[in-house]
Amino acid sequence: xxxxxxxxxxxxxxxxxxxxxxxxxxxxxxxxxxxxxxxxxxxxxxxxxxxxxxxxxxxxxxxxxxxxxxxxxxxxxxxxxxxxxxxxxxxxxxxxxxxxxxxxxxxxxxxxxxxxxxxxxxxxxxxxxxxxxxxxxxxxxxxxxxxxxxxxxxxxxxxxxxxxxxxxxxxxxxxxxxxxxxxxxxxxxxxxxxxxxxxxxxxxxxxxxxxxxxxxxxxxxxxxxxxxxxxxxxxxxxxxxxxxxxxxxxxxxxxxxxxxxxxxxxxxxxxxxxxxxxxxxxxxxxxxxxxxxxxxxxxxxxxxxxxxxxxxxxxxxxxxxxxx
Amino acid sequence: xxxxxxxxxxxxxxxxxxxxxxxxxxxxxxxxxxxxxxxxxxxxxxxxxxxxxxxxxxxxxxxxxxxxxxxxxxxxxxxxxxxxxxxxxxxxxxxxxxxxxxxxxxxxxxxxxxxxxxxxxxxxxxxxxxxxxxxxxxxxxxxxxxxxxxxxxxxxxxxxxxxxxxxxxxxxxxxxxxxxxxxxxxxxxxxxxxxxxxxxxxxxxxxxxxxxxxxxxxxxxxxxxxxxxxxxxxxxxxxxxxxxxxxxxxxxxxxxxxxxxxxxxxxxxxxxxxxxxxxxxxxxxxxxxxxxxxxxxxxxxxxxxxxxxxxxxxxxxxxxxxxxxxxxxxxxxxxxxxxxxxxxxxxxxxxxxxxxxxxxxxxxxxxxxxxxxxxxxxxxxxxxxxxxxxxxxxxxxxxxxxxxxxxxxxxxxxxxxxxxxxxxxxxxx
Numbered sequence: 001x002x003x004x005x006x007x008x009x010x011x012x013x014x015x016x017x018x019x020x021x022x023x024x025x026x027x028x029x030x031x032x033x034x035x036x037x038x039x040x041x042x043x044x045x046x047x048x049x050x051x052x053x054x055x056x057x058x059x060x061x062x063x064x065x066x067x068x069x070x071x072x073x074x075x076x077x078x079x080x081x082x083x084x085x086x087x088x089x090x091x092x093x094x095x096x097x098x099x100x101x102x103x104x105x106x107x108x109x110x111x112x113x114x115x116x117x118x119x120x121x122x123x124x125x126x127x128x129x130x131x132x133x134x135x136x137x138x139x140x141x142x143x144x145x146x147x148x149x150x151x152x153x154x155x156x157x158x159x160x161x162x163x164x165x166x167x168x169x170x171x172x173x174x175x176x177x178x179x180x181x182x183x184x185x186x187x188x189x190x191x192x193x194x195x196x197x198x199x200x201x202x203x204x205x206x207x208x209x210x211x212x213x214x215x216x217x218x219x220x221x222x223x224x225x226x227x228x229x230x231x232x233x234x235x236x237x238x239x240x241x242x243x244x245x246x247x248x249x250x251x252x253x254x255x256x257x258x259x260x261x262x263x264x265x266x267x268x269x270x271x272x273x274x275x276x277x278x279x280x281x282x283x284x285x286x287x288x289x290x291x292x293x294x295x296x297x298x299x300x301x302x303x304x305x306x307x308x309x310x311x312x313x314x315x316x317x318x319x320x321x322x323x324x
Numbered sequence: 325x326x327x328x329x330x331x332x333x334x335x336x337x338x339x340x341x342x343x344x345x346x347x348x349x350x351x352x353x354x355x356x357x358x359x360x361x362x363x364x365x366x367x368x369x370x371x372x373x374x375x376x377x378x379x380x381x382x383x384x385x386x387x388x389x390x391x392x393x394x395x396x397x398x399x400x401x402x403x404x405x406x407x408x409x410x411x412x413x414x415x416x417x418x419x420x421x422x423x424x425x426x427x428x429x430x431x432x433x434x435x436x437x438x439x440x441x442x443x444x445x446x447x448x449x450x451x452x453x454x455x456x457x458x459x460x461x462x463x464x465x466x467x468x469x470x471x472x473x474x475x476x477x478x479x480x481x482x483x484x485x486x487x488x489x490x491x492x493x494x495x496x497x498x499x500x501x502x503x504x505x506x507x508x509x510x511x512x513x514x515x516x517x518x519x520x521x522x523x524x525x526x527x528x529x530x531x532x533x534x535x536x537x538x539x540x541x542x543x544x545x546x547x548x549x550x551x552x553x554x555x556x557x558x559x560x561x562x563x564x565x566x567x568x569x570x571x572x573x574x575x576x577x578x579x580x581x582x583x584x585x586x587x588x589x590x591x592x593x594x595x596x597x598x599x600x601x602x603x604x605x606x607x608x609x610x611x612x613x614x615x616x617x618x619x620x621x622x623x624x625x626x627x628x629x630x631x632x633x634x635x636x637x638x639x640x641x642x643x644x645x646x647x648x649x650x651x652x653x654x655x656x657x658x659x660x661x662x663x664x665x666x667x668x669x670x671x672x673x674x675x676x677x678x679x680x681x682x683x684x685x686x687x688x689x690x691x692x693x694x695x696x697x698x699x700x701x702x703x704x705x706x707x708x709x710x711x712x713x714x715x716x717x718x719x720x721x722x723x724x725x726x727x728x729x730x731x732x733x734x735x736x737x738x739x740x741x742x743x744x745x746x747x748x749x750x751x752x753x
Contacts, residue, residue, distance in 0.1 A: 068413035069435065070435070086750075155575055155576060155579065155593075172575040172576070172579060175575040176574070176575045176732070177578075260581055262721060265575070265578035266578070266728040266732055282409075283715070283717075283718050283751075
């Protein structure tokens with residue numbers, strides 16, 4: 001038997017700071033300082049001019065009929081009513097987006113966690129593999145990656161050829177309504193680098209003693225995963241879940257490129273953002289597009305809030321001693 | 325407890341910040357003139373090759389008008405309209421712009437384009453342009469645009485494949501003969517490649533087919549000029565080609581996009597496709613084999629339904645500060661004989677008939693095919709249909725999408741027709 005020696009973790013300065021802060025009597029806060037705001041000014045200006053301003057304008061536009069060229073006409077809640085009562089394509093875009101979110105997010109989290117666990121060992125070449133697995137997500141929303149994807153999955157492309165070799169003859173994935181969305185989901189899952197890196201960091205935080213103790217008690221790999229890794233990792237899973245869900249709701253580039261800029265074959269890839277873009281910039285209905293954007297924002301906020309609410313039930317913070 | 329809350333706040337912050345970053349930003353540049361010199365902006369759509377030709381023409385204009393500086397930019401067709409819409413909404417439309425007949429009403433009717441019947445247009449001569457072609461730039465009595473070139477909807481095909489199938493599209497086929505020929509062409513390749521690109525998705529082909537029966541796509545009032553029954557019969561015709569495997573399978577049809585390099589004929593997946601005659605060189609380059617142009621198949625005797633089409637327009641922005649210089653550039657691009665020589669038939673035939681006659685005499689290769697084709701067709705060509713209404717750009721996509729539902733077998737023709745009609749009515753309000 002070899003004994004595993006765990007080195008004493010170095011005390012991070014941040015930790016001591018935290019302790020010191022905790023020692024401060026509660027209720028005493030540092031006064032806000034004008035200097036801080038002076039330094040923040042450039043950021044504030046940017047945020048107001050580039051984010052808050054356009055958001056306020058778009059909120060106004062969402063209650064109007066605005067064709068980009070003539071002045072907006074007030075229509076009250078007309079745009080919102082139209083969305084849910086008189087627009088089949090809108091409902092199609094909601095359906096496509098929900099399927100994408102519900103399928104791609106769990107799949108991406110599972111794959112990234114799996115890869116992170118594979119890479120969480122002390123083998124020599126791991127640095128290389130970590131970089132290699134992370135690389136695709138650097139291409140994130142890139143048009144180039146989506147173009148390559150389109151080339152891979154189109155009629156007569158490599159995917160067709162390989163599947164045909166195994167006797168499964170498929171049509172052009174990107175041009176067939178049955179397969180098209182699946183190819184976009186796969187692209188999303190392939191870009192698992194960001195959550196993987198975060199999982200990897202989370203895995204490294206799990207004290208080795210826990211696993212050792214469980215192993216000595218006879219727990220197998222699966223039980224250790226189920227009862228140690230998952231609970232210890234739950235805050236990180238929570239974080240990744242929220243981030244990836246928000247990203248998935250806002251997915252645009254892959255659908256735009258793979259769907260040929262028009263929602264794919266028979267609207268099979270009509271993502272919410274894609275339809276929004278089409279309505280605003282191709283059909284000149286910017287008022288309606290703004291209303292759609294606000295509905296999306298509201299939905300993302302609600303979904304995020306729900307995830308936060310349920311977090312109490314399943315997210316385990318490793319500071320039980322502080323709970324009272 | 326507090327530490328927990330801090331961590332939660334961090335997570336919350338990290339999650340919410342990207343949410344807030346979903347903003348839109350627009351920016352524009354403002355070229356100013358100095359010392360009697362004026363700067364105008366000029367935009368068009370098309371490929372790099374076209375851009376090189378156009379830039380040469382603009383270069384020549386600047387040499388002849390040293391006081392006018394022209395800033396150019398170009399994009400692909402779809403991106404062009406998105407960019408133009410944004411620029412226009414931002415209050416900075418380009419001075420001279422390329423406009424398509426599908427968008428003429430959209431931009432003209434909303435006051436974005438200058439009325440060239442007024443003083444601005446005086447610098448632009450229309451005397452040598454076919455009056456029927458020139459009239460296509462007029463919408464509701466106002467001249468919003470001048471035709472930049474003329475083309476004609478046509479069939480592009482691989483003559484070798486069709487000769488082997490015993491058909492000669494150049495002499496004119498009936499729809500039955502065309503259906504028969506495409507099936508034979510498909511059979512010759514064991515149905516791996518097909519005789520025709522499925523035309524059920526193409527608005528121009530529907531328009532020509534309607535014209536062959538003396539109907540129209542849009543009425544002058546801007547409503548649909550055909551009934552649900554017409555569309556049903558058109559899709560049944562397309563269905564005959566598809567069922568017999570003469571036309572492309574659904575996934576190939578769905579990959580169609582207006583650029584010749586990415587269309588089924590350009591990718592050698594089919595042997596004929598309905599497009600425009602001026603695209604012959606581009607298709608030929610993409611396909612690699614010598615191609616030819618033919619008139620549309622027709623059951624109406626000599627009536628092929630084809631017409632003199634303004635392949636593109638030039639317009640001047642109503643908000644341009646330099647309308648005079650802008651009009652000068654438009655006149656130069658439309659009427660100058662040297663420009664005709666530089667740009668060739670890339671956009672179609674020169675709109676100025678005198679220039680066109682000069683060029684026709686010295687044309688070679690694909691250019692010559694084009695001149696001969698249009699010369700032979702000229703007496704049969706009808707006048708162009710009325711300017712399509714606002715929303716016509718969206719109707720094109722609607723036709724494509726609803727037909728795809730049929731081609732993939734996800735919807736019956738009847739259901740797809742009624743969806744098309746109801747959405748089209750909403751879109752053309």
